[in-house]
Amino acid sequence: MIFVTTSHKPTKEQVLKAKQLAQELSLPYISRRSFRDLMEIVGSDYCYVVESNRVVVKYRGGALFFHPSTAKVRMRNVRKGLKDHLIECLQLRGNEWILDTTFGLGAEAILMAGFLKDGRIVGLEASTPIYIVVREGLKSYRDKEDWVNEAMKRIEIVNMDFREYLLSCPDDSFDIVYCDPMFENPVYESSSMNPLRPFAVYDTVTGRDVEEMLRVARKRVVVKAHALDSLFDRIKVDRITGSRKSQVLYGVIEKK
Numbered sequence: 001m002i003f004v005t006t007s008h009k010p011t012k013e014q015v016l017k018a019k020q021l022a023q024e025l026s027l028p029y030i031s032r033r034s035f036r037d038l039m040e041i042v043g044s045d046y047c048y049v050v051e052s053n054r055v056v057v058k059y060r061g062g063a064l065f066f067h068p069s070t071a072k073v074r075m076r077n078v079r080k081g082l083k084d085h086l087i088e089c090l091q092l093r094g095n096e097w098i099l100d101t102t103f104g105l106g107a108e109a110i111l112m113a114g115f116l117k118d119g120r121i122v123g124l125e126a127s128t129p130i131y132i133v134v135r136e137g138l139k140s141y142r143d144k145e146d147w148v149n150e151a152m153k154r155i156e157i158v159n160m161d162f163r164e165y166l167l168s169c170p171d172d173s174f175d176i177v178y179c180d181p182m183f184e185n186p187v188y189e190s191s192s193m194n195p196l197r198p199f200a201v202y203d204t205v206t207g208r209d210v211e212e213m214l215r216v217a218r219k220r221v222v223v224k225a226h227a228l229d230s231l232f233d234r235i236k237v238d239r240i241t242g243s244r245k246s247q248v249l250y251g252v253i254e255k256k
């Protein structure tokens, strides 16, 4: 069963927020007082739990919650002078508008936004549970590192399939379009990605999709794939960079 509830002993605000969320998602709201063990009712589904400062999706295998995760480690590495392949591919000036077509938990969007002084990021996420957790996280999460809080303010997220969204975009409406679909060859050691897996949309990016991304991009499209994935055999890119060790590759297509 999929439903919305709160954590134990909720405030009035939490109950109100949970009821509003239930209405938004057309799901039942169940008072937390009505049951002892959340997982008994959840069964093989999941539930949204409105906690005091965040919304968490709970399921038998664990919990999905918002966290900037790898964005902070990657930013620290860049500041130490180490190369970040994504940041290098993007060639940012700081005023770009970026469309992140596959937002996930937004670690890479936050990292990218950390390099934007005036630009903005629009993130698309087709999975509703992921979208809700991230939307609420972007509103309420506060980090000790101020650059993360500033970066999050430059991001807006939309619950939509990128194909549908791209169709509504005029030519050249973003400087850069970024796409990081779920790998065909998952890296299970990537612990930050594991809670997302049960809820993610596993779409195959086609040549036609990339053509649409290129139409919408003013400067370039960057696409990410695992070295063993078929993506770079199926689409033509101008260059590929990445780390041999992690097998994570970024393909860049320049707008001519």
Ligand SMILES: C[S@@+](CC[C@H](N)C(=O)[O-])C[C@H]1O[C@@H](n2cnc3c(N)ncnc32)[C@H](O)[C@@H]1O
Pocket: 101, 102, 103, 104, 105, 106, 107, 108, 109, 124, 125, 126, 127, 130, 160, 161, 162, 163, 180, 181, 182, 183, 196, 199, 200, 201, 202, 203
């Ligand atoms: C690999 S994750 C992205 C991770 C992200 N780059 C990060 O740093 O957290 C891919 C995400 O894209 C979403 N997705 C897959 N196909 C999509 C589509 N057609 N439209 C929008 N989102 C999609 C999945 O649900 C998943 O959350």
